[in-house]
Amino acid sequence: MAPPPLAAALRRHVLGLLLPHSRHLCLLAAHTISPSDESDFEPDHPLPRAPDGELAAFLRRLSDASTAASSPKHALSLLLSSPPSPGPSLTSRRDLLVRALWELRRDPDAAVLALRYVAADEVNKAIKTFDAMEKFKTEADQTVFYSLLRALCKNKNIEDAEELLLIRKKFFPLTAEGFNIILDGWCNVITDIAEAKRVWREMSNYCIIPDRTSYTLMVSCFAKVGNLFDTLRVYDEMKKRGWTPSIAVYNSLIHVLTKENCMKDAQNIFTRINSEGLQPNVETYNSMIVPLCESRKLDEARMVLEDMMLKGIVPTILTYHTFLRQESIDETLKLLRKMKDDGCGPKSDTFLMLFDRFFQLNEPGHALKLWNEMKRYDIRPSYSHYMSVVQGLIKHGCMERALEYHDEMKENGFASDPKLEKEFRTFLLANRDHWRGAGKYNIIPQRGKHFARQSRI
Template identity: 55%
Template sequence: LLYALCRHGHIEKAEEFMLASKKLFPVDVEGFNIILNGWCNIWTDVTEAKRVWREMGNYCITPNKDSYSHMISCFSKVGNLFDSLRLYDEMKKRGLAPGIEVYSSVVYVLTRENCFEEAMKLMEKMKEEGLKPDSVTYNSMIRPLCEAGKLEEARNVLETMISENLNPTVDTFHAFLEAVNFDQSLEVLGQMKISCLGPKEDTFLLILGKLFKEKQPENALKIWDEMGRFEIAANPALYLAIVQGLLTCGWLEKAREIYSEMKSKGFSGNPKLQKLLEEQKVNGNRKSKRRDLQKVGSRGGYKGQRSMYKRESDTGKT
């Protein structure tokens, strides 16, 4: 039950149930680890994770290998290098051997916090201890490098990964898609297809989001056209993403065109988006009318005004 509640995000209820049932089921490290995993890896709430860690001490429960793994994962995700290394050292002093999950978390936070050389040394230490880095470990290094725009270093790590007979994963390609330019994005999509890893709908959602964030509606439409080449049929999520993105970039007519196409295919519309499209249309009409009025005014005023001015001048002549 605790697993089910946490998996669906009801971590507070899971903790309440665990503590309320302690007379029937004494609290133990496994139960606390389920709650800790919820706060660390489902919600990534450092404050709550720290609280549960302290609560374990209040119940005289000693953290085990999994407890440390969850906490280090949480600290690494938010870029807390100090506490990640502190717990890593602490668990080793207690005789708890870090697993691949812990090493991957520490490698990630080291790379993210510009300690790339130290991350590489830690990878070597893993191998010395008989642990083989997997694709998750390499992705933990590739992802922050791509986020920082260090593409050359990321490509070098990818080459090392492949040389060790580890294939890139969807996460590997997605990390590069977050960092490369438009033309390179097409190359990555091609590599994904060759590797039989898609691309799928979530890949195109990622690219569209990036392009609209960078105010590149033209390239977003090119990617939209590319979907067919990869046998991806537009679904409601993709339609809404491109319509909303086009609206944000001020491409009203194209947004309305694609929105109409979506509805013609039997997909239900989005009330908020529909309202926004209508408001943009009204605002566009008002702006158009104002421009027309300004043009008329620049040619000597309205027709009625010109005749009035003429009558005044004629009156002056008489």
């Protein structure tokens, strides 16, 4: 099976940088690059050169991510999660990226991946990089431009993305697709119905006709905030315009109808879905389960869950998390076991959510019980886990237990919070001779340890 074009192109670039003096590689390059491929563009100033080692390392990271990924979105995720190259300054990083784009000037897919990576890191650098692509005649078509807008919106820089969309309208004419990227940011990344409505009006001001995606996004946004009237209004307008509602639209209708206690109407949507040849999916059932659980109608939610599973639809981690936010400690432990049996977690975020929940319910004992349970599922505590437990214990006055977990956190290599350190020092000084009974904690600051546990002999 031939490697993906992106991976193959990147591999060639990496080899060219690692083996610049290879005679065979030079011969290969001579046969593969025709004279017509050579660029006659000569910049006014020399192109900034980052060290070859850094450039090769960056291109290798791009290559590894694209080879292992199943989609561009997956490739970006892998690239962001991979450890960056150590050490270069901000200027060096910018020069490095410009050089990388120059090396990838004949491979727009690779250039898009590099650009999206930068957009996830820094807004201004991403926009300057896009400008550099145009300056050095790297292909920067509408696909690349929209990729930049999506990356900015995904990282909550929606206002910057919208400003860029309007500023560049002479080079990239405004379309429904472009506005939909901004709408998606306000509807899904940051649910702000006022901004979504404003962008909707902007589309009209620029004579852009909303398409099916535009209506789907607005229906979803109104449903999320529980605005039943406007959800139904936009849904009716969508049908009048001749757009066929997708399963996502019906899922939004089920959610808002259930949230507003219109259960009969929500059930009718299920009937309509089947009559139109669509298949309810797990999101369809979650759209009913989530508002039922939020309203503490757990028995009804369990009936929906049972019906879903009887039809062969497997619950997602969102389904389980919805129940976990409402269940008692005993039911929580049962659900955690069921999640494992179904191959659906529990995950690190599951326990972080549970710690926060039980501390909010003034049940620190249950939170600590879940800490021990977490280790049974082979989940290693992260910095977020430790901070959640330490801060929760402090809030409930369990300073000695908080110290214990705080010391364990530092022993496992996590940095301490300066505010916590100050609070612990104050506590230790005020309680130097406290807890001297049998089985109690005796505070003894010694060799970097905050305390030791001692029993009276």
